[in-house]
Amino acid sequence: MNIIFFQAALVVYLFGTAFSLAYLISLRKFFSLAGKYTLFGGFIVHSCALVWRYAEAGYTPITNLHESLSFFSWSIVGVYLVLQLKYRVEVLAAFVSPLAVVLIILASLFPKEILPLAPVLQSFWLPIHVVLAFVGNAMFALAFAAGVMYLIQERQIKSKKIGPFYHRLPALKVLDDLNYRCLTLGFPLLTLGIISGSVWAESAWGSYWSWDPKETWSLITWFLYAALLHGRLTVGWRGRRAAIFALLGFGILVFTFLGVNLLLTGLHSYN
Amino acid sequence: MEIILTGMSHKTAPVEIREKFSLPKETLGEFLKQLAELPGVQEGMILSTCNRVEILAVVEEEKNGAGKLMDLLAGIAGLESKELAPYLSMRENEEAVKHLFRVTASLDSLVIGEPQILGQVKEAYRQAVANKVSGIILNKLLHRSFFVAKRIRSETKIATQAVSVSFAAVELAKKILGPLNDKGVMLIGAGEMAELAARHLLSQGVKEILIANRTPSRAAELAQEMGGQAIPFADIPGKLKEADIVLSSTGSANYIIRKEQLAGVMRARKNRPIFFIDIAVPRDVDPAINEIENIYVYDIDDLQGVVETNKEERKKEIQRAEEIVQQGVENFRRWLSSLEVVPTILSLRHRLDKIRQGELEKTFSFLKNATAEERRVLNLMTQAIINKILHHPISLLKHQEKREQGKLYVDMIRKIFHLDEEDEEEFTA
Numbered sequence: 001m002n003i004i005f006f007q008a009a010l011v012v013y014l015f016g017t018a019f020s021l022a023y024l025i026s027l028r029k030f031f032s033l034a035g036k037y038t039l040f041g042g043f044i045v046h047s048c049a050l051v052w053r054y055a056e057a058g059y060t061p062i063t064n065l066h067e068s069l070s071f072f073s074w075s076i077v078g079v080y081l082v083l084q085l086k087y088r089v090e091v092l093a094a095f096v097s098p099l100a101v102v103l104i105i106l107a108s109l110f111p112k113e114i115l116p117l118a119p120v121l122q123s124f125w126l127p128i129h130v131v132l133a134f135v136g137n138a139m140f141a142l143a144f145a146a147g148v149m150y151l152i153q154e155r156q157i158k159s160k161k162i163g164p165f166y167h168r169l170p171a172l173k174v175l176d177d178l179n180y181r182c183l184t185l186g187f188p189l190l191t192l193g194i195i196s197g198s199v200w201a202e203s204a205w206g207s208y209w210s211w212d213p214k215e216t217w218s219l220i221t222w223f224l225y226a227a228l229l230h231g232r233l234t235v236g237w238r239g240r241r242a243a244i245f246a247l248l249g250f251g252i253l254v255f256t257f258l259g260v261n262l263l264l265t266g267l268h269s270y271n
Numbered sequence: 272m273e274i275i276l277t278g279m280s281h282k283t284a285p286v287e288i289r290e291k292f293s294l295p296k297e298t299l300g301e302f303l304k305q306l307a308e309l310p311g312v313q314e315g316m317i318l319s320t321c322n323r324v325e326i327l328a329v330v331e332e333e334k335n336g337a338g339k340l341m342d343l344l345a346g347i348a349g350l351e352s353k354e355l356a357p358y359l360s361m362r363e364n365e366e367a368v369k370h371l372f373r374v375t376a377s378l379d380s381l382v383i384g385e386p387q388i389l390g391q392v393k394e395a396y397r398q399a400v401a402n403k404v405s406g407i408i409l410n411k412l413l414h415r416s417f418f419v420a421k422r423i424r425s426e427t428k429i430a431t432q433a434v435s436v437s438f439a440a441v442e443l444a445k446k447i448l449g450p451l452n453d454k455g456v457m458l459i460g461a462g463e464m465a466e467l468a469a470r471h472l473l474s475q476g477v478k479e480i481l482i483a484n485r486t487p488s489r490a491a492e493l494a495q496e497m498g499g500q501a502i503p504f505a506d507i508p509g510k511l512k513e514a515d516i517v518l519s520s521t522g523s524a525n526y527i528i529r530k531e532q533l534a535g536v537m538r539a540r541k542n543r544p545i546f547f548i549d550i551a552v553p554r555d556v557d558p559a560i561n562e563i564e565n566i567y568v569y570d571i572d573d574l575q576g577v578v579e580t581n582k583e584e585r586k587k588e589i590q591r592a593e594e595i596v597q598q599g600v601e602n603f604r605r606w607l608s609s610l611e612v613v614p615t616i617l618s619l620r621h622r623l624d625k626i627r628q629g630e631l632e633k634t635f636s637f638l639k640n641a642t643a644e645e646r647r648v649l650n651l652m653t654q655a656i657i658n659k660i661l662h663h664p665i666s667l668l669k670h671q672e673k674r675e676q677g678k679l680y681v682d683m684i685r686k687i688f689h690l691d692e693e694d695e696e697e698f699t700a
Contacts, residue, residue: 157443157446157447157567158561160573171447173448174449239565240565
């Protein structure tokens with residue numbers, strides 16, 4: 001049953017993305033609203049899928065790649081829906097929803113069966129650790145989208161070649177603020193995610209830190225975002241440099257999430 | 272009689288020279304009186320704006336009117352006329368008329384099509400009228416120039432293009448800085464276009480306006496008008512820390528803002544972006560500054576590039592405006608030559624004779640059986656009436672020809688007898 005909801009969510013997200021992209025091209029108000037509400041509808045359906053799966057499995061369903069990708073996608077849409085209330089950037093959906101759609105499509109490609117939970121994961125730390133980590137990641141995904149938008153807009157204004165994106169994208173200041181806001185929200189979440197994981201590791205594996213590839217790469221990600229935050233707060237990094245960092249950070253984050261699981265083996269590999 | 276126009280503008284003189292001519296309104300009347308007292312000067316007007324000072328005068332022939340105007344200009348600035356000569360342009364008759372039309376229509380402006388100049392020419396003319404130095408030629412010439420300017424404004428797109436340049440600048444500022452309500456603006460140079468753009472920015476609710484001008488009095492004046500703060504020219508580098516938008520329009524020969532000044536500024540600002548709007552020609556802001564992160568420099572060409580994708584169209588509009596100017600010059604020339612006494616007498620005779628002929632024919636059509644002799648007598652009689660009527664007006668015209676008021680009589684007679692068929696704006700102007 002959760003699979004049906006999951007697939008419904010996927011289809012609704014596809015429509016939401018199509019509307020959002022249609023808005024980006026046509027700038028028709030209707031598409032903007034349709035995109036937003038469709039994504040909201042998809043989010044509700046997706047939430048049902050997660051709750052259903054939780055009920056069917058009996059544990060927090062973020063334990064394999066299908067579940068993780070699905071939850072990541074859900075988090076991104078959720079974070080977008082919250083942030084768009086404050087930052088009224090109508091084209092944001094066009095940059096964020098494709099990301100969520102790609103993730104949920106990827107999720108649909110991995111085995112979806114509910115398997116008995118590995119004993120090592122049977123802990124109340126599981127939901128705390130993974131939810132913190134993924135909501136943090138979703139924040140960084142939004143920072144990434146804002147960074148992409150910033151770089152496009154900045155290039156146009158700097159080169160004085162005013163293209164079609166000039167009118168569509170918001171002010172550089174708004175995009176930079178959004179980037180910063182996502183960073184200040186995402187960084188504590190990532191930090192807490194790592195700390196909670198470390199505490200959990202101590203009780204599960206007997207050591208706070210064991211340089212498993214996931215841990216190592218998470219630390220690299222953390223350092224990168226820490227450098228960006230530090231640069232922003234002390235020397236006033238902003239704009240283009242901050243946007244590039246957000247892109248870089250997200251690239252490493254995606255590798256930490258997918259690359260490590262698919263290419264490297266370690267304690268975090270559960271497939 | 273000759274119309275001469277001498278003066279300088281941003282095209283002929285650097286700002287260091289031009290700024291010596293900034294005339295407060297109160298002293299303008301003084302110089303107008305001096306102008307009127309120059310021997311041979313019949314009418315005159317002084318136009319003084321941030322970018323130009325020009326004297327227009329109607330003078331008697333062969334009295335070296337131009338030389339005297341130059342002396343007067345030099346006197347205004349406290350310079351020798353020799354020093355001034357290289358910066359002055361000198362135009363006579365049709366060239367002078369054409370220049371006035373082009374200036375009034377904003378074709379000679381820094382930002383072509385900017386709307387301020389028409390008002391400034393009107394004000395200059397008003398001053399000339401108030402000081403009783405304008406006369407029949409200037410009145411006609413200025414009304415013609417307003418007419419031409421209005422035609423160009425309504426029939427071509429150059430005015431909307433100028434407005435959209437300032438609009439585009441504000442739009443860009445918003446795309447870079449977000450809402451402008453907590454932003455600081457610095458004006459460097461206080462020209463017309465700067466003022467226009469600054470007012471546009473004020474309407475967006477910018478927080479503060481700093482105004483730096485070479486002539487501090489003008490900066491103070493503008494600061495008071497706009498609720499800003501005048502700062503000395505030397506303080507510009509230090510105050511860049513506070514300015515998010517810098518609008519420069521001094522037309523100095525060298526860069527006012529150089530790249531090396533900005534490294535420290537950006538550090539102090541913690542890289543908060545600055546948007547330089549450089550509407551000066553030649554430029555005030557080193558274009559290399561655009562390479563610095565978080566700084567954006569747009570000069571007037573860049574802004575125009577934002578506004579119109581099609582440069583050809585803009586050229587076409589200017590071309591059309593120039594054609595309208597040329598028509599205006601042509602009309603004025605016709606009017607001017609009509610003020611000569613002899614052609615006026617001829618056309619007056621011609622006009623009355625046409626009426627006489629017409630009436631005569633009508634009369635003959637009633638008198639079917641009039642003899643040839645009777646017809647001849649009637650013909651002679653009507654001719655005699657016309658001659659009697661015209662005798663006094665014509666001798667008056669001839670008598671007044673050499674006097675100053677001669678043109679006035681000629682003009683009056685042309686109006687009373689409706690000798691100029693297509694003088695359409697005469698009653699409306």
